[in-house]
Amino acid sequence: MEIRLNNVNKKLGDFHLKNLNITISEGEYFVLLGPSGSGKTKTIELIAGLLNPDSGSISGVEGKQTGLIYQDYMLFPHLNVYENIAYGLRFRDLRKDEIRKKVENVSEEFGISHLLHKKIEMLSGGEKQRTAIARATILSPDIYIFDEPTSALDRTLKEMTRSLFRKFHKRTGKTFIHVTHDFEEAISLADKIGIIFNGEIVQTGTPDEIFKCPASKTVADFLGFKNVIKGEVKNGIFNSDGVNIAVNGEDSSLTYIAVRSDDILLSEKEIESSARNSFIGEVTDIYKRSSGVEVIVDVGLPFIVEITRKSFDDMSIKEGSRLWVTFKVSSVRVFSHDTDIHDGDR
Amino acid sequence: MKLRHLFFLPGILLLLFLGYPLIKMMFNVDPSILLDTAKEKEVINSIILTLRASLIATIAALITGIPLAYIFARKEFPGKKILEGLIDIPVIIPHTAVGIALLSAWGRHSFISKSTGLNIVGTEIAISMAMFFVSVPFLINSVKSGFRMIDPRYEKTALTLGASPWQMFYTVSLPMVKKSIISGSIMMWGRGISEFGAVIILAYHPVTAPVLIFERFQNYGLKYALPVTVIMILISLMIFTIIRIYEARK
Numbered sequence: 403m404e405i406r407l408n409n410v411n412k413k414l415g416d417f418h419l420k421n422l423n424i425t426i427s428e429g430e431y432f433v434l435l436g437p438s439g440s441g442k443t444k445t446i447e448l449i450a451g452l453l454n455p456d457s458g459s460i461s462g463v464e465g466k467q468t469g470l471i472y473q474d475y476m477l478f479p480h481l482n483v484y485e486n487i488a489y490g491l492r493f494r495d496l497r498k499d500e501i502r503k504k505v506e507n508v509s510e511e512f513g514i515s516h517l518l519h520k521k522i523e524m525l526s527g528g529e530k531q532r533t534a535i536a537r538a539t540i541l542s543p544d545i546y547i548f549d550e551p552t553s554a555l556d557r558t559l560k561e562m563t564r565s566l567f568r569k570f571h572k573r574t575g576k577t578f579i580h581v582t583h584d585f586e587e588a589i590s591l592a593d594k595i596g597i598i599f600n601g602e603i604v605q606t607g608t609p610d611e612i613f614k615c616p617a618s619k620t621v622a623d624f625l626g627f628k629n630v631i632k633g634e635v636k637n638g639i640f641n642s643d644g645v646n647i648a649v650n651g652e653d654s655s656l657t658y659i660a661v662r663s664d665d666i667l668l669s670e671k672e673i674e675s676s677a678r679n680s681f682i683g684e685v686t687d688i689y690k691r692s693s694g695v696e697v698i699v700d701v702g703l704p705f706i707v708e709i710t711r712k713s714f715d716d717m718s719i720k721e722g723s724r725l726w727v728t729f730k731v732s733s734v735r736v737f738s739h740d741t742d743i744h745d746g747d748r
Numbered sequence: 749m750k751l752r753h754l755f756f757l758p759g760i761l762l763l764l765f766l767g768y769p770l771i772k773m774m775f776n777v778d779p780s781i782l783l784d785t786a787k788e789k790e791v792i793n794s795i796i797l798t799l800r801a802s803l804i805a806t807i808a809a810l811i812t813g814i815p816l817a818y819i820f821a822r823k824e825f826p827g828k829k830i831l832e833g834l835i836d837i838p839v840i841i842p843h844t845a846v847g848i849a850l851l852s853a854w855g856r857h858s859f860i861s862k863s864t865g866l867n868i869v870g871t872e873i874a875i876s877m878a879m880f881f882v883s884v885p886f887l888i889n890s891v892k893s894g895f896r897m898i899d900p901r902y903e904k905t906a907l908t909l910g911a912s913p914w915q916m917f918y919t920v921s922l923p924m925v926k927k928s929i930i931s932g933s934i935m936m937w938g939r940g941i942s943e944f945g946a947v948i949i950l951a952y953h954p955v956t957a958p959v960l961i962f963e964r965f966q967n968y969g970l971k972y973a974l975p976v977t978v979i980m981i982l983i984s985l986m987i988f989t990i991i992r993i994y995e996a997r998k
Contacts, residue, residue, distance in 0.1 A: 452904045468908055476905040480923045490909035492919070541910065 403462045410458035419601045431578045433588040436598035442581040469538030473550040475530045477522045484518040490541045512536045547579045590737040628663040628706040645702040648678040651736035658737040663708040665733035669726045677730045685723045785975035798957040802940030805880035813888045821895030838882045847949025874950040879940035886935040894928025
């Protein structure tokens, strides 16, 4: 059953969640994306039943077990790892040995069996995260909710964790709701993204829909990456609508790539350089911004290129001009959605 | 001279000011008189009474004060600041005034006494009540700041893991403020033991240790008041040191 928020309003002090309308399908990986202070955590607390809406309704969560994992994990410091994982089972009608068995099984699944008698303060960040997820998983939740799960991690660990989350989602097949302020994380994980600003959902859609067509300038600015393209990768070549782009990425049937608009060069003639991606196309739109000029060049796919006002004037670019678009392989960020090809152990 | 050394000097003066009278008193007492005093029934009874009455006050404060501290820490409501200020009043008003206030509320001619026939003046209950009144802020403020320090997300996590609000409270909130509860209780108990002003107005008899010290000083002079004082101080020091060591070990 899908989760549905219908015109949900909630006032909390000075902050106001306004007319939230969100639909999350069963088994979907939904990412709630927004800057800090935008109301993401309050929204998931509404979904988890920790807050009641002032008006509007939330359906699809009644009687469901939710596993909410907060940022910083909120492991109870006065209990050890075992007691933390077993915590939710205390309130169910289970014998001691049944609880022990379940804790052993789930801790094996998360590779924390050797930590069961440790104090929480002795754990590393990664161990804490696994313990927190194990504590939620032991209750077999129908809905997993993660609040900024990677914000405390460094870049490499972040990417590893994302891949673990993808695998975990695939294995459980449950509905995942994931809160983040990091759009790269959103693209690499989400089936669907909801963007929240200042207590309002400003856009929902697949990563493709959102990045192709941001609902507002605020959304576009927040996303930063203007050129997000959906396609597939084979032998280091990304293909979308017949346009082939050289990338650094493994084979995958579903991939998003992103190129920053200021990482792309515009030229009248083809540039002889080390950059491997060069396409000729026609200027379809020109937007003058305070920061510079955005030129849309259609090379089979529309590319948004940001140049300075001076370059724009010097090159006397007009709609219909034919220009070369050039960028390096290293300026292409690759967000693979495939778990099977990536993960050697599966 | 380093800053550290400069800071030592006033610190040493302060410690001397606190320590000197206590040490002087210890050495002024004849050990044999001290021993004789310690065997006196009146002295033993008054000390036991003092410790017990304050303990009862502390237990009563734990039962009524922890829920209140939790409400103060977690809930916002109109008039909260005023109520929190009310809790602190006993710390700032003279304790004899507290005794007078309690006497007018609970004494022989009070409404409560007249309507119920209850007369608490001169009973151990009255002593506990006086101690409770003047020392409960120490417990409530300590537990309140303990609860404030707990991230509410711990409690919310407990709720999503299936705990009822009550189960959440006693499996998460309460254990997490254990330290504050213990230190607040010690502070309150200690403060209760030392209470004189409010107690003497509400109950001269049965005689608590601070009243006994005062009585002996009034009737027989410094020399007779000293041994009881020293014994009281030694016993208090012993108890609190034991509790602190026990706490530090855990």
